[in-house]
Amino acid sequence: MSEKREHWSGNWGFLMALAGSAIGLGNIWKFPYVTGKYGGGAFVLVYLCCIMVIGLPILIGELTIGRATGQNPIGAFAALCPKRSKLADFLGGLVLLSGIALITFSQIGYGVLVMILGAVILYGGWKAIGLISGVITPFLILGYYGVVGGWTLIYAVKAVTGNLAFRTAAEAQAAFLPIQEAAPGTWWYVIGGQLAFMTLCGIILWFGVKKGIERCSKVLMPSLFVLLIVLILRSISLPGASAGLKFFLSPDFSKLSAEAVLVALGQAFYTLSLGMGITIVYGSYVKKGTNLPKSVLQLIGLDTMVAMMAGLAIFPAVFAMGFEPAAGEGLVFQILPTAFNMIPGGLGAVWSTVFFIAVAIAALTSGISLMEVIVSVLIDYFGMKRSAAVLLSWISVSVLGVLCSISMSSWENIPWMEKALTSLFGAPPESLFLTLDNLTANWFLPAAGMAISIFLGWVWGVRNAMNEIRQGAGRELDTNFFILLSGMRGESGYGDSYKHIFTPASIWGFFIRFITPISVMFVFLNMTGAIKFN
Ligand code: PHE
Secondary structure: OOOOOOOOOOHHHHHHHHHHHHOOHHHHHHHHHHHHHOOOHHHHHHHHHHHHHHHHHHHHHHHHHHHHHOOOHHHHHHHHOOOOOHHHHHHHHHHHHHHHHHHHOOOHHHHHHHHHHHHHHHHHOHHHHHHHHHHHHHHHHHHHHHHHHHHHHHHHHHHHOOOOOOOOHHHHHHHHHHHHOOOHHHHHHHHHHHHHHHHHHHHHHHOHHHHHHHHHHHHHHHHHHHHHHHHHHHHHOOOOHHHHHHHHHOOOHHHOOHHHHHHHHHHHHHHOOOOOOHHHHHHHOOOOOOOHHHHHHHHHHHHHHHHHHHHHHHHHHHHHOOOOOOOHHHHHHHHHHHHHHHOOOOOHHHHHHHHHHHHHHHHHHHHHHHHHHHHHHHHHHHOOOHHHHHHHHHHHHHHHHHHHHHHHHOHHHOHHHHHHHHHHHOOOOOOHHHHHHHHHHHHHHHHHHHHHHHHHHHHHHHHHHHHHHHOOOOHHHHOOHHHHHHOOOOOOOOOOOOOOOOOHHHHHHHHHHHHHHHHHHHHHHHHOOOOOOO
16 A cells, blocks of 8 residues: 555544435436335335335445455455355356356357356455446446536536526427537537546545545535525425425325335435445545444435435426426436526526536535545555546546447447447447446446345354444444333443344344345346336
């Protein structure tokens, strides 16, 4: 290691940095919509259960792996499992065999990819999980996240300069399509936005953990909060806002299908930035005395609150202005600017500006957390200086991002890649952007989630992990759950009874061994189409 590892300055800095990563586009463009679609308040309840079943156990686990080893994801797994692991060999073998099976079904491209994956796991053991989830995944995600990040910057600038004054949804669509599709005439524009986004991430990371990530999160996260409150006040005071509130929140248990539960599980996982090495790396900057479970509970509270706030800011305005709700880029880049622009009082540009600055903040702080994972591997593993590591990450991720932007227009712009993909997969996927999104969200993230909970529960072991978590966490972890909830802790005769029955520690162990991996497996099977619930 060439430089001494930095640490967060304290609980607040750690919490803000973690919130910066967790609170992203998922909170703003996905959560509000799926909530409205799948039963409002009823969905929120299910979502909270999923956060508890999947999100919380894995988040504590990843942070613990990071803090216990003080290392990047590859080094962390290597340190915790130095010997060969039979379980890893078994899993690697299984993956290798599935690759062979795919090839016999003449899925050559996928088969070869899966076989390579199996071979890497067989060769590297658990370290391979660190490599895949902690280097490859963040790299691929950042490749397309930067493109969207670029859109948010472009729109923030457009909003400030009064260029979002759309009068109809069609007008908004006409303005967005060339950007989304990176039409030849707007290339420089889209690529410029994407490069600006990556450059901002790089500049912040250049300053390091405390002076870069932590300092900017401490300013940006509270600002995001304030901006959302301003928007909520405007949005819910519009005439006709109640229809939006009704769509977003009124509980409708009939819409709670099995599919809704799976969507909630997937969202819980994504929104906490799990399975991409981020929380392992952020955990490695945590001081030993920090109370991890407490920070995690605070983070979950903040993340959920911002997701709810986004819904309160968005839907009342959308409905009051007579639009239909939607998700994703259609909502953020088309419906919302139009709706905000139509708010009476002539302040349309102001509302759009507030909104797009908030979205850009959310995207930027998530982007830096992704890039930091790659930077940390380069620093630890190759002994690079932070400045060199940032530069190299910036260049490589930007190259991928530029390819991504170009591919949105048409594969004909990068014929060699189209040719390569056609020979491997039969036909090239729609775009590199969508391929990376699909590959990471549907395959890599859930697979990493399963692998990490199995590693924690069965390889490193719950006892070892818990001993690490206990540092700084106080005795609550080992107090009977009901005694804790009933407020009887400390009562003579009950209070601190140190019994390992139904304590937060034993519940965590049980979840991470059984409930969490099985739940993620269902998400995985559903997303990959192996099973379908309806
Ligand atoms: N947690 C982020 C969100 O909710 C997702 C994310 C974080 C994606 C970091 C990529 C990188 O939007």
